[in-house]
Amino acid sequence: MTTEQSKAKIAGYLARFFPGHDLREDEDIFSLGFVNSMFAMQLVTFVEHDFGITVENEDLELDNFRSINAIARLVEGKRAATAAG
Amino acid sequence: MKPHLSPEQEEARASFRAFVDEEIASRADEWHRQERTPPEIIRRLADRGYLGWTLPTGFGGGGRDMITLGLLAGEVGRGCSSLRSLITVHSMVGHAIARWGGRAQQAAWLPLLASGAKIAAFALSEPGVGSDAQSVETRAKLDGDGYVLDGQKKWITYGQIADVFLVFAQCEGAPCAFLVERHRPGVTVEPITGLIGIKASETAAIRFTDCRIPADALVGRRGLGVSHVAAAALDSGRYTVAWGCVGVLEACLEACVAYTSERMQFGVPLKQHQLVRRMITDMATDLSAARLLCLEAGRLRDAKDPAAIAATSMAKYFASTAAARAASNAVQIHGANGCSSEYPVQRYLGDAKVTEIIEGSSQIQQITIAEYAYQEYRAIPRSAQ
Numbered sequence: 001m002t003t004e005q006s007k008a009k010i011a012g013y014l015a016r017f018f019p020g021h022d023l024r025e026d027e028d029i030f031s032l033g034f035v036n037s038m039f040a041m042q043l044v045t046f047v048e049h050d051f052g053i054t055v056e057n058e059d060l061e062l063d064n065f066r067s068i069n070a071i072a073r074l075v076e077g078k079r080a081a082t083a084a085g
Numbered sequence: 086m087k088p089h090l091s092p093e094q095e096e097a098r099a100s101f102r103a104f105v106d107e108e109i110a111s112r113a114d115e116w117h118r119q120e121r122t123p124p125e126i127i128r129r130l131a132d133r134g135y136l137g138w139t140l141p142t143g144f145g146g147g148g149r150d151m152i153t154l155g156l157l158a159g160e161v162g163r164g165c166s167s168l169r170s171l172i173t174v175h176s177m178v179g180h181a182i183a184r185w186g187g188r189a190q191q192a193a194w195l196p197l198l199a200s201g202a203k204i205a206a207f208a209l210s211e212p213g214v215g216s217d218a219q220s221v222e223t224r225a226k227l228d229g230d231g232y233v234l235d236g237q238k239k240w241i242t243y244g245q246i247a248d249v250f251l252v253f254a255q256c257e258g259a260p261c262a263f264l265v266e267r268h269r270p271g272v273t274v275e276p277i278t279g280l281i282g283i284k285a286s287e288t289a290a291i292r293f294t295d296c297r298i299p300a301d302a303l304v305g306r307r308g309l310g311v312s313h314v315a316a317a318a319l320d321s322g323r324y325t326v327a328w329g330c331v332g333v334l335e336a337c338l339e340a341c342v343a344y345t346s347e348r349m350q351f352g353v354p355l356k357q358h359q360l361v362r363r364m365i366t367d368m369a370t371d372l373s374a375a376r377l378l379c380l381e382a383g384r385l386r387d388a389k390d391p392a393a394i395a396a397t398s399m400a401k402y403f404a405s406t407a408a409a410r411a412a413s414n415a416v417q418i419h420g421a422n423g424c425s426s427e428y429p430v431q432r433y434l435g436d437a438k439v440t441e442i443i444e445g446s447s448q449i450q451q452i453t454i455a456e457y458a459y460q461e462y463r464a465i466p467r468s469a470q
Contacts, residue, residue, distance in 0.1 A: 016460040036456045037218070038394055040312040041320065045391040057187050060306045060313060 006051070006072045013046050014068065025068040040065075047071060053078040089380070090152070097153050101160035104133065109164035116285035117432050120278050122167060124246075131201025135161075135172060140179050144195035151324070152383035158325040159379070162332025166436035167285035169329040171204075173444075174242045176325060177318040178205035178251045181262065184317045185305040194249070194264065206247035207322070208238040208265075208291055209315055216449050219311050223254040223293060225261055230300050232256065234265065234293040242443075244289025245276050251304065252293070253315055259308035262315065263298055271296030282435030320394060322444040323401040324386065328379050330404035333437050334372040337408070337415040340430055341365060344419055355418065364414040371407035378403050395457035402450035405440040412437040 001009075007025055014023055017035050043065055044055050053075060064074045090098065108129060116122055130136055139154050140146025154176070162169035179198040182191055197203040214221050223236025234254055241250070250272075252265045265272065273292040280288060305314040342365070345355035355361050378400040385393035412434040416423035423430045441447045 016463060019459075019463050036453060037312075038316055038320075038453065040309070041316040042391055042394055044313070045389065045394065049389050049391055057185055057305065060185065060309055062308070 001051075003072055003076060006075055007068050009050060010047075010068045010071050010075075013050070023068065027068075028066050030062065030066060043071075047075065051075045051079070053082070090156075094150075094153050094156060097149075098156040098160065101157050104129075105160045105164035109161065109168060113165035113167070113285075114426065114429055114432060116165065116167060118284075118426065120284045120287075122171065122243075122246075122285045122287060126168065127171065127201070127204070127246075130168070130172070134199075136175050136201040136204075137179065137195075137199025139176070140183055140195055140199045144183075144191065145199040146179075146195065147199075150383075151386040152380065155324065155328040155379055155383045158328035159332040159335070159376075162329030163336045164332070165285070166329060166333060166433075166440075167283045169325070169332065170242050170283050170286050173322050173325040173329065174207045175201075175205050177207045177322045178249070178264075180321040181251055181304060181314050181318040182264070185262075185314050187301070187304075190264070190301065190304065203248040204243065204246055205249050205251065206241050206244050206289075207318060208241050208244070208250040208252045210240045211237060212239050212290075216446060218253070218315055219260060221253045221255060221260065221311070223252065225254040225256040225263065225298075227256065228297070232263070232298050232300070232302070234263070234271070234296040234298060236293050238291040238293075240277065241289050241291055242283070242286045244274060244291055245287035250291060251314075251318065252291075253310055256307055260311040260315075261307050262304040262310035263302045264304060265293070265296065265298055265302060269296055269298065280435075280439070282432075282437070282439035284432075284435070319444055320397060324379075324382060324397050326440055326444045327375070327382065327397065327400040327404040330401075330408035330437065330440050331372065331375050331379055333408040333433050333440070334368065334375055334404070334411050337411040337430065337433055338365070338368045338372055340428070340433075341368065341415050341418050344422075344428075361418060364418055368411045368414060371411060375400070375404035375407050395454065395461070398445070398450050398454050398457070401444065402447060402454060405437070406447055408437040409434075409441050 011023060014029060018032055048055055059074065063070060065071055108126065134147045135157060137146040138149050138157060139151065142148035158169055158172055161172060179195065182194050198205055209218055211222055223234065225232040225234050236254060248267055250265045252263045254261055254263065271294045275290045277288040277290055345361055348355045382393060382396040382400040385396050412430065415430040416434050419428055419430050422428050
């Protein structure tokens, strides 16, 4: 999966949380207001399931999930680490 | 209705059922009256691996699947909701550490929790904080290379006997999760008795006064204690509570089928009275539906599917409200006998009521599940007219 494909998939998932809002790739999703109390968990579970990575303690930084670009970078980084490992 | 289980899952369920029938069901009323769980039965759960059922095998856990965990919670819940709640809270903490703990933390704690050598309890609720978890008032002040805790927790299931608490506190406005051993200076445990349900669950209030804890007590990251650590733990708790309610439903149905087959009124067994049959119908149908929702939640959890979160909430919401209805009808069917401690159905009623409140009350589920519905169904594109 290319980076653009990853971003499209992430954007597609995030759209359910921000209906009617055209989310930019660099837009801070946490600044758009409270989603629901399980949002963080939903986001982590989606990223793990759809990209086949494991989000670990050291990845638990809000900045890793702050935008479509940030999430795509996290995914690329985890995949590269798995391939190298 | 027989659930769709693999041969291994079916074998596990039969084993759980036999254990509950032999060692739990006949004693649950006694434990309920004494408001105490004997240490021996907790040891028996631990010896059978039930306290670390889904923890990774690398840490001494069973590494088993979520559906089998659900079957365990269901069978234990059928026998005794208090004991099922021990599995719930202990597993919640184990799951939180396995999910978000640091490697050293996992290595230190998971083997102890998996073996049952240490019992864990979940300390989120406070006298002034229930559903509004982000607003916990317990404070953790940074102090040198550690923290100092001050505050109080309330309604902590198995708090009276827990060796370690997963405590949620605000550190300079950032919600955090900490593992706090019972023996630390500044930790005071006060029993809470006289609850309406899960009376044997040794519930407690915990007070922290100038309680110093090391930096490595932090689970996850500062600021993410509720959004990530508590969320993961509560999601786990909701799942076993939902299955526990399947157990309560089954216990109610079994009790009522037996009672209405024997008890005579107006010259015939109660089961021949149509309005009694209506209540049995509702119980049996709700049991099937609750079980199917729980199985689906388990399947999605095993697949690590994001849809598991909503499915688990739905299962908990439905199963707990259904269990409360069933238990209320069970008492009704038993008449005056249902109000007596000589029959288990009054215990089921109190236990079921508690499940409508814990791990996200029914009202919280009603808010949250609607949110999932809007996410899911809004995302489906409509075809052109």
